[in-house]
Amino acid sequence: MHEMSIAINVxxxxxxxxxxxxxxxxxxxxxxxxxxxxxxxxxxxxxxxAACKDTMAEDAKMTIIDVPGKGKCxxxxxxxxxxxxxxxxxxxxxxxxxxxQGREMKIRSINID
Amino acid sequence: MCDTCGCGQPETSVTIRxxxxxxxxxxxxxxxxxxxxxxxxHSRKIAIExxxxxxxxxxxxxxxxxxxxxxxFTLNLVSSPxxxxxxxxEKTINDLHDDFNFCVIEGDQQTMxxxxxxxxxxxxxxxxxxxxxxxxxxxxxxxxxxxxxxQNNSILLIENVGNLVCxxxxxxxxxxxxVIISITEGDDKPHKYPTMFSVADVCIINKTxxxxxxxxxxxxxxxxxxxxxHHLSFFELSAKTGSGMDQWYDWLKDKVSHQxxx
Numbered sequence: 001m002h003e004m005s006i007a008i009n010v011x012x013x014x015x016x017x018x019x020x021x022x023x024x025x026x027x028x029x030x031x032x033x034x035x036x037x038x039x040x041x042x043x044x045x046x047x048x049x050a051a052c053k054d055t056m057a058e059d060a061k062m063t064i065i066d067v068p069g070k071g072k073c074x075x076x077x078x079x080x081x082x083x084x085x086x087x088x089x090x091x092x093x094x095x096x097x098x099x100x101q102g103r104e105m106k107i108r109s110i111n112i113d
Numbered sequence: 114m115c116d117t118c119g120c121g122q123p124e125t126s127v128t129i130r131x132x133x134x135x136x137x138x139x140x141x142x143x144x145x146x147x148x149x150x151x152x153x154x155h156s157r158k159i160a161i162e163x164x165x166x167x168x169x170x171x172x173x174x175x176x177x178x179x180x181x182x183x184x185x186f187t188l189n190l191v192s193s194p195x196x197x198x199x200x201x202x203e204k205t206i207n208d209l210h211d212d213f214n215f216c217v218i219e220g221d222q223q224t225m226x227x228x229x230x231x232x233x234x235x236x237x238x239x240x241x242x243x244x245x246x247x248x249x250x251x252x253x254x255x256x257x258x259x260x261x262x263x264q265n266n267s268i269l270l271i272e273n274v275g276n277l278v279c280x281x282x283x284x285x286x287x288x289x290x291x292v293i294i295s296i297t298e299g300d301d302k303p304h305k306y307p308t309m310f311s312v313a314d315v316c317i318i319n320k321t322x323x324x325x326x327x328x329x330x331x332x333x334x335x336x337x338x339x340x341x342x343h344h345l346s347f348f349e350l351s352a353k354t355g356s357g358m359d360q361w362y363d364w365l366k367d368k369v370s371h372q373x374x375x
Contacts, residue, residue: 009168086304109161113156
Protein backbone atom coordinates (compact mmCIF):
# COMPACT_ATOMS: atom_id res chain seq x y z
CA MET A 1 0.00 0.00 0.00
CA HIS A 2 2.69 2.50 -0.95
CA GLU A 3 -0.08 4.66 -2.43
CA MET A 4 -0.79 5.95 1.10
CA SER A 5 2.80 7.14 1.47
CA ILE A 6 2.58 8.76 -1.95
CA ALA A 7 -0.71 10.47 -1.05
CA ILE A 8 0.75 11.81 2.20
CA ASN A 9 3.78 13.13 0.34
CA VAL A 10 1.48 14.88 -2.13
CA UNK A 11 -0.59 16.48 0.64
CA UNK A 12 2.60 17.53 2.44
CA UNK A 13 4.07 19.21 -0.65
CA UNK A 14 0.88 20.96 -1.76
CA UNK A 15 -0.12 22.25 1.69
CA UNK A 16 3.37 23.72 2.23
CA UNK A 17 3.22 25.38 -1.18
CA UNK A 18 -0.31 26.67 -0.59
CA UNK A 19 0.63 28.07 2.81
CA UNK A 20 3.54 29.89 1.21
CA UNK A 21 1.00 31.45 -1.15
CA UNK A 22 -1.23 32.48 1.79
CA UNK A 23 -4.02 30.34 0.42
CA UNK A 24 -6.92 29.26 2.57
CA UNK A 25 -7.94 26.22 0.58
CA UNK A 26 -6.63 23.85 -2.05
CA UNK A 27 -9.32 23.08 -4.64
CA UNK A 28 -7.49 20.95 -7.15
CA UNK A 29 -4.20 19.21 -7.71
CA UNK A 30 -2.85 17.95 -11.03
CA UNK A 31 -0.53 14.99 -10.81
CA UNK A 32 1.57 13.44 -13.57
CA UNK A 33 1.91 9.68 -13.10
CA UNK A 34 3.90 7.54 -15.51
CA UNK A 35 2.20 4.37 -16.69
CA UNK A 36 5.24 2.41 -15.46
CA UNK A 37 5.49 4.16 -12.08
CA UNK A 38 3.90 1.23 -10.28
CA UNK A 39 1.07 3.30 -8.85
CA UNK A 40 -2.51 2.10 -8.74
CA UNK A 41 -4.48 5.18 -9.64
CA UNK A 42 -7.75 4.12 -7.95
CA UNK A 43 -5.88 3.32 -4.77
CA UNK A 44 -4.03 6.65 -4.91
CA UNK A 45 -7.33 8.54 -5.32
CA UNK A 46 -8.77 6.72 -2.32
CA UNK A 47 -5.68 7.35 -0.18
CA UNK A 48 -5.50 10.99 -1.25
CA UNK A 49 -9.01 11.60 0.01
CA ALA A 50 -8.07 10.09 3.37
CA ALA A 51 -4.75 11.95 3.55
CA CYS A 52 -6.47 15.30 2.88
CA LYS A 53 -8.73 15.01 5.94
CA ASP A 54 -8.31 17.92 8.34
CA THR A 55 -5.89 19.72 6.06
CA MET A 56 -6.44 22.69 3.75
CA ALA A 57 -6.66 20.17 0.91
CA GLU A 58 -9.77 18.53 2.32
CA ASP A 59 -12.21 17.77 -0.52
CA ALA A 60 -9.64 18.78 -3.13
CA LYS A 61 -10.05 17.14 -6.50
CA MET A 62 -7.09 15.14 -7.77
CA THR A 63 -6.62 14.89 -11.52
CA ILE A 64 -4.13 12.35 -12.75
CA ILE A 65 -2.43 12.97 -16.06
CA ASP A 66 -0.98 9.77 -17.51
CA VAL A 67 2.59 10.03 -18.75
CA PRO A 68 3.06 7.49 -21.56
CA GLY A 69 5.92 5.03 -21.40
CA LYS A 70 8.81 5.28 -23.83
CA GLY A 71 11.55 2.73 -24.42
CA LYS A 72 14.81 2.82 -26.32
CA CYS A 73 16.21 -0.32 -27.91
CA UNK A 74 19.92 -0.70 -27.25
CA UNK A 75 20.31 -3.06 -30.21
CA UNK A 76 18.71 -1.03 -33.02
CA UNK A 77 18.51 2.38 -31.30
CA UNK A 78 14.80 2.81 -32.04
CA UNK A 79 12.61 4.76 -29.62
CA UNK A 80 9.02 3.55 -29.18
CA UNK A 81 5.97 3.61 -26.91
CA UNK A 82 5.61 1.00 -24.20
CA UNK A 83 3.01 0.43 -21.52
CA UNK A 84 4.51 -2.57 -19.70
CA UNK A 85 7.94 -3.67 -18.52
CA UNK A 86 7.67 -6.68 -20.80
CA UNK A 87 7.78 -4.86 -24.09
CA UNK A 88 10.23 -6.06 -26.75
CA UNK A 89 11.42 -3.63 -29.39
CA UNK A 90 8.76 -3.57 -32.14
CA UNK A 91 11.48 -3.16 -34.74
CA UNK A 92 13.93 -5.96 -33.86
CA UNK A 93 12.11 -7.83 -31.03
CA UNK A 94 15.05 -7.37 -28.67
CA UNK A 95 14.40 -7.10 -24.92
CA UNK A 96 17.47 -4.90 -24.44
CA UNK A 97 15.19 -1.97 -23.85
CA UNK A 98 15.92 0.94 -21.54
CA UNK A 99 12.94 2.81 -20.19
CA UNK A 100 13.39 6.49 -20.88
CA GLN A 101 9.94 7.73 -19.88
CA GLY A 102 6.96 6.49 -17.88
CA ARG A 103 8.24 6.23 -14.29
CA GLU A 104 7.43 9.83 -13.39
CA MET A 105 5.44 10.87 -10.33
CA LYS A 106 5.25 14.64 -10.32
CA ILE A 107 2.93 17.27 -8.92
CA ARG A 108 2.25 19.60 -11.82
CA SER A 109 0.09 22.31 -10.27
CA ILE A 110 -2.52 23.19 -7.68
CA ASN A 111 -5.58 25.41 -7.76
CA ILE A 112 -6.00 27.42 -4.56
CA ASP A 113 -8.31 29.97 -3.00
CA MET B 114 -0.43 11.45 10.05
CA CYS B 115 3.29 11.88 10.09
CA ASP B 116 4.60 14.15 7.40
CA THR B 117 8.18 13.82 8.55
CA CYS B 118 8.75 10.20 7.74
CA GLY B 119 6.03 9.94 5.12
CA CYS B 120 5.25 6.47 6.31
CA GLY B 121 1.51 6.65 6.06
CA GLN B 122 0.73 6.01 9.68
CA PRO B 123 0.91 7.71 13.05
CA GLU B 124 4.43 8.80 13.88
CA THR B 125 4.66 6.62 16.96
CA SER B 126 4.07 3.40 15.06
CA VAL B 127 7.60 3.03 13.65
CA THR B 128 10.09 1.80 16.23
CA ILE B 129 13.84 1.48 15.78
CA ARG B 130 15.60 -0.66 18.36
CA UNK B 131 18.69 -2.71 19.02
CA UNK B 132 18.06 -6.17 20.45
CA UNK B 133 17.61 -5.77 24.22
CA UNK B 134 16.45 -2.14 24.01
CA UNK B 135 13.20 -1.29 25.70
CA UNK B 136 10.54 -0.02 23.35
CA UNK B 137 11.33 3.42 22.13
CA UNK B 138 8.72 5.56 20.54
CA UNK B 139 9.79 7.19 17.37
CA UNK B 140 10.63 10.82 16.82
CA UNK B 141 8.24 13.39 18.05
CA UNK B 142 7.64 16.55 16.18
CA UNK B 143 5.01 19.18 16.27
CA UNK B 144 2.82 19.41 13.24
CA UNK B 145 2.20 23.02 12.34
CA UNK B 146 -1.44 23.86 12.34
CA UNK B 147 -2.95 25.33 9.29
CA UNK B 148 -4.10 28.63 10.68
CA UNK B 149 -2.84 31.61 8.80
CA UNK B 150 -3.99 34.78 7.22
CA UNK B 151 -5.99 34.62 4.07
CA UNK B 152 -5.34 37.56 1.82
CA UNK B 153 -6.23 35.94 -1.43
CA UNK B 154 -9.86 35.79 -2.39
CA HIS B 155 -9.82 34.26 -5.85
CA SER B 156 -8.99 30.83 -7.15
CA ARG B 157 -5.65 30.67 -8.87
CA LYS B 158 -3.40 28.05 -10.29
CA ILE B 159 0.13 27.57 -8.99
CA ALA B 160 2.73 25.53 -10.86
CA ILE B 161 4.57 23.13 -8.57
CA GLU B 162 6.57 20.74 -10.81
CA UNK B 163 7.89 18.72 -7.89
CA UNK B 164 8.55 15.01 -7.72
CA UNK B 165 6.10 13.34 -5.34
CA UNK B 166 8.89 11.47 -3.58
CA UNK B 167 11.30 14.43 -3.59
CA UNK B 168 11.59 14.39 0.21
CA UNK B 169 12.48 10.71 0.30
CA UNK B 170 14.86 11.08 -2.62
CA UNK B 171 16.62 14.01 -0.98
CA UNK B 172 17.06 12.07 2.25
CA UNK B 173 18.26 9.05 0.27
CA UNK B 174 20.93 11.21 -1.35
CA UNK B 175 21.92 12.45 2.10
CA UNK B 176 22.27 8.83 3.26
CA UNK B 177 24.26 8.04 0.12
CA UNK B 178 26.64 10.92 0.84
CA UNK B 179 27.11 9.69 4.41
CA UNK B 180 27.83 6.15 3.18
CA UNK B 181 30.31 7.38 0.61
CA UNK B 182 32.03 9.66 3.10
CA UNK B 183 32.55 6.76 5.50
CA UNK B 184 33.30 4.17 2.83
CA UNK B 185 30.23 2.11 3.73
CA PHE B 186 29.07 -0.22 0.97
CA THR B 187 25.30 -0.51 1.28
CA LEU B 188 22.93 -3.11 -0.13
CA ASN B 189 19.13 -3.03 -0.01
CA LEU B 190 17.75 -6.58 -0.05
CA VAL B 191 14.19 -6.87 -1.30
CA SER B 192 11.96 -9.89 -1.82
CA SER B 193 8.67 -11.55 -0.94
CA PRO B 194 8.38 -12.72 2.66
CA UNK B 195 10.05 -16.09 3.19
CA UNK B 196 12.56 -16.00 0.31
CA UNK B 197 15.44 -16.52 2.74
CA UNK B 198 16.84 -12.99 3.11
CA UNK B 199 17.76 -13.42 6.77
CA UNK B 200 19.37 -16.82 6.20
CA UNK B 201 21.36 -15.34 3.30
CA UNK B 202 22.58 -12.53 5.57
CA GLU B 203 23.48 -14.90 8.40
CA LYS B 204 25.41 -17.19 6.07
CA THR B 205 27.21 -14.30 4.34
CA ILE B 206 28.20 -12.69 7.64
CA ASN B 207 29.37 -15.96 9.17
CA ASP B 208 31.47 -16.83 6.12
CA LEU B 209 32.99 -13.39 5.52
CA HIS B 210 33.33 -11.88 8.99
CA ASP B 211 37.13 -12.16 8.81
CA ASP B 212 37.19 -10.16 5.56
CA PHE B 213 34.73 -7.36 6.31
CA ASN B 214 33.05 -5.41 9.08
CA PHE B 215 29.33 -5.92 8.64
CA CYS B 216 26.34 -4.19 10.16
CA VAL B 217 22.69 -4.81 9.51
CA ILE B 218 19.38 -2.95 9.47
CA GLU B 219 16.42 -5.29 9.67
CA GLY B 220 12.96 -4.24 8.49
CA ASP B 221 9.77 -6.02 9.50
CA GLN B 222 6.30 -4.93 10.46
CA GLN B 223 6.60 -6.58 13.86
CA THR B 224 9.01 -8.48 16.14
CA MET B 225 12.73 -8.33 16.93
CA UNK B 226 13.18 -11.88 15.66
CA UNK B 227 15.41 -11.16 12.66
CA UNK B 228 17.58 -8.70 14.61
CA UNK B 229 18.07 -11.31 17.30
CA UNK B 230 19.14 -13.88 14.70
CA UNK B 231 21.63 -11.42 13.22
CA UNK B 232 22.88 -10.44 16.66
CA UNK B 233 23.89 -14.02 17.26
CA UNK B 234 26.40 -13.65 14.39
CA UNK B 235 28.08 -10.96 16.49
CA UNK B 236 27.58 -7.96 14.19
CA UNK B 237 25.83 -4.70 15.13
CA UNK B 238 22.16 -4.72 14.16
CA UNK B 239 19.15 -2.44 14.44
CA UNK B 240 15.57 -3.55 13.90
CA UNK B 241 13.03 -1.24 12.29
CA UNK B 242 9.45 -2.24 13.00
CA UNK B 243 7.23 -0.42 10.57
CA UNK B 244 3.97 -1.20 12.36
CA UNK B 245 1.60 -1.48 9.46
CA UNK B 246 4.03 0.06 6.96
CA UNK B 247 4.85 -1.98 3.86
CA UNK B 248 8.36 -0.69 3.09
CA UNK B 249 11.40 1.05 4.52
CA UNK B 250 12.02 4.66 3.52
CA UNK B 251 15.09 6.89 3.51
CA UNK B 252 14.15 8.61 6.76
CA UNK B 253 13.86 5.32 8.64
CA UNK B 254 17.35 4.40 7.38
CA UNK B 255 18.67 7.82 8.39
CA UNK B 256 17.38 7.27 11.92
CA UNK B 257 18.47 3.64 12.11
CA UNK B 258 22.00 4.49 10.92
CA UNK B 259 22.32 7.06 13.72
CA UNK B 260 21.52 4.33 16.21
CA UNK B 261 23.79 1.83 14.50
CA UNK B 262 26.88 4.10 14.12
CA UNK B 263 28.48 1.94 11.42
CA GLN B 264 32.27 1.77 11.26
CA ASN B 265 34.20 3.32 8.40
CA ASN B 266 34.88 0.96 5.49
CA SER B 267 32.16 -1.51 6.43
CA ILE B 268 29.29 -3.23 4.66
CA LEU B 269 25.75 -2.24 5.63
CA LEU B 270 23.12 -4.81 4.71
CA ILE B 271 19.54 -3.56 4.79
CA GLU B 272 16.87 -6.24 4.84
CA ASN B 273 13.72 -4.54 3.61
CA VAL B 274 10.20 -5.49 4.64
CA GLY B 275 9.19 -8.70 2.84
CA ASN B 276 7.13 -7.30 -0.02
CA LEU B 277 7.76 -7.56 -3.74
CA VAL B 278 5.85 -4.38 -4.60
CA CYS B 279 6.19 -1.30 -2.41
CA UNK B 280 9.92 -1.24 -1.51
CA UNK B 281 10.67 -0.79 -5.24
CA UNK B 282 9.60 2.86 -5.04
CA UNK B 283 11.73 4.04 -2.16
CA UNK B 284 15.40 4.84 -2.62
CA UNK B 285 17.21 4.36 0.70
CA UNK B 286 20.59 5.65 -0.45
CA UNK B 287 21.94 2.17 -1.14
CA UNK B 288 24.57 1.30 -3.74
CA UNK B 289 22.60 -1.63 -5.11
CA UNK B 290 19.17 -3.15 -4.80
CA UNK B 291 19.29 -6.93 -4.69
CA VAL B 292 16.08 -8.82 -5.41
CA ILE B 293 15.88 -12.33 -4.01
CA ILE B 294 13.54 -14.97 -5.34
CA SER B 295 13.32 -18.46 -3.91
CA ILE B 296 12.56 -21.36 -6.18
CA THR B 297 9.44 -22.25 -4.21
CA GLU B 298 7.82 -19.04 -5.43
CA GLY B 299 7.41 -19.89 -9.09
CA ASP B 300 9.59 -19.00 -12.07
CA ASP B 301 7.15 -16.40 -13.42
CA LYS B 302 7.58 -13.96 -10.51
CA PRO B 303 9.59 -11.49 -12.64
CA HIS B 304 6.65 -11.17 -15.03
CA LYS B 305 4.09 -10.89 -12.22
CA TYR B 306 6.02 -8.28 -10.23
CA PRO B 307 8.07 -6.50 -12.90
CA THR B 308 8.52 -3.18 -11.07
CA MET B 309 10.78 -4.70 -8.43
CA PHE B 310 12.86 -6.58 -10.99
CA SER B 311 13.13 -3.43 -13.09
CA VAL B 312 14.80 -1.42 -10.31
CA ALA B 313 17.19 -4.12 -9.03
CA ASP B 314 20.81 -4.58 -10.15
CA VAL B 315 21.21 -8.15 -8.97
CA CYS B 316 18.83 -11.11 -8.73
CA ILE B 317 19.64 -13.91 -6.31
CA ILE B 318 17.81 -17.17 -6.90
CA ASN B 319 17.78 -18.87 -3.50
CA LYS B 320 16.91 -22.34 -2.14
CA THR B 321 18.39 -24.14 -5.15
CA UNK B 322 18.78 -27.21 -2.89
CA UNK B 323 15.02 -27.71 -3.34
CA UNK B 324 15.19 -27.81 -7.15
CA UNK B 325 14.64 -31.60 -7.36
CA UNK B 326 11.33 -31.22 -5.52
CA UNK B 327 9.62 -28.30 -7.26
CA UNK B 328 8.69 -27.31 -10.80
CA UNK B 329 10.93 -24.31 -11.17
CA UNK B 330 12.79 -23.63 -14.39
CA UNK B 331 15.80 -21.47 -13.52
CA UNK B 332 16.52 -20.60 -17.14
CA UNK B 333 12.94 -19.54 -17.70
CA UNK B 334 13.02 -17.40 -14.56
CA UNK B 335 16.20 -15.68 -15.71
CA UNK B 336 14.79 -15.17 -19.19
CA UNK B 337 11.66 -13.56 -17.73
CA UNK B 338 13.72 -11.36 -15.44
CA UNK B 339 15.99 -10.27 -18.30
CA UNK B 340 12.94 -9.36 -20.38
CA UNK B 341 12.01 -6.94 -17.60
CA UNK B 342 15.54 -5.69 -16.92
CA HIS B 343 18.39 -6.66 -19.22
CA HIS B 344 20.96 -5.18 -16.83
CA LEU B 345 20.37 -7.82 -14.12
CA SER B 346 23.14 -10.15 -12.96
CA PHE B 347 22.20 -13.46 -11.34
CA PHE B 348 23.43 -15.71 -8.58
CA GLU B 349 21.95 -19.15 -8.06
CA LEU B 350 22.58 -20.38 -4.57
CA SER B 351 21.35 -22.10 -1.47
CA ALA B 352 22.00 -20.03 1.64
CA LYS B 353 21.13 -23.14 3.63
CA THR B 354 23.66 -25.57 2.13
CA GLY B 355 26.17 -22.94 0.99
CA SER B 356 26.10 -24.13 -2.60
CA GLY B 357 26.74 -21.30 -5.08
CA MET B 358 27.66 -18.79 -2.35
CA ASP B 359 31.23 -18.33 -3.63
CA GLN B 360 30.14 -16.49 -6.77
CA TRP B 361 28.03 -14.15 -4.63
CA TYR B 362 31.00 -13.54 -2.32
CA ASP B 363 33.25 -12.82 -5.29
CA TRP B 364 30.77 -10.22 -6.51
CA LEU B 365 30.60 -8.67 -3.05
CA LYS B 366 34.40 -8.56 -2.68
CA ASP B 367 34.80 -7.08 -6.14
CA LYS B 368 32.20 -4.37 -5.50
CA VAL B 369 33.64 -3.48 -2.10
CA SER B 370 37.19 -3.21 -3.42
CA HIS B 371 35.90 -1.06 -6.27
CA GLN B 372 34.06 1.13 -3.77
CA UNK B 373 37.17 1.50 -1.59
CA UNK B 374 39.21 2.51 -4.62
CA UNK B 375 36.90 5.45 -5.37
